[in-house]
Amino acid sequence: MPYTKTEVDIHEDYTVEAVDPAWLAQGVKSPKHLMLDPDNCILCRACEDVCPWNCIYMMSPGIVTGAAEHAVGDEVDNATAVFVVDDNACTRCSVCVDRCPTDTLYYARLPEGSKGGQRTMAEVPASQAEGV
Ligand code: SF4
Ligand code: SF4
Numbered sequence: 001m002p003y004t005k006t007e008v009d010i011h012e013d014y015t016v017e018a019v020d021p022a023w024l025a026q027g028v029k030s031p032k033h034l035m036l037d038p039d040n041c042i043l044c045r046a047c048e049d050v051c052p053w054n055c056i057y058m059m060s061p062g063i064v065t066g067a068a069e070h071a072v073g074d075e076v077d078n079a080t081a082v083f084v085v086d087d088n089a090c091t092r093c094s095v096c097v098d099r100c101p102t103d104t105l106y107y108a109r110l111p112e113g114s115k116g117g118q119r120t121m122a123e124v125p126a127s128q129a130e131g132v
Helices: 021-028 046-050 070-075 096-098
Strands: 033-036 056-059 079-086 105-108 116-127
Touching: 033 116, 046 056, 046 096, 096 105
Parallel strands: none
Antiparallel strands: 033 105, 056 079, 079 116
């Protein structure tokens, strides 16, 4: 079919305005955050590997036992791995959620009072390391 050019109205009454960065940050990011159900994790590291922004890390508990944040150190005693996500960098693109073979990753709202930023998502129990 031949291409037919259509008339386009050129508007001259549009005023370009700066977008409020705070509104933009809210508008493009889901209010939900990346979460992890540790009991299903098979420690394949696919999520860490696939993240385009390098903001999800699987760490050995030994790395964080000396953390300045005592609550983090106390939680990892019986863990095989600790997931940390840089929530400021995470764009909620879902690539890691889609890639996870065990539906371990999901989105949810953080508990009341919790902040984003860099945060521990979950500790994978030692029993999950069996057979890895
Ligand atoms: S949602 Fe996207 S940006 Fe966030 S951790 Fe997963 S892959 Fe990375
Ligand atoms: S969360 Fe999913 S993709 Fe990431 S290591 Fe665990 S099983 Fe693999």
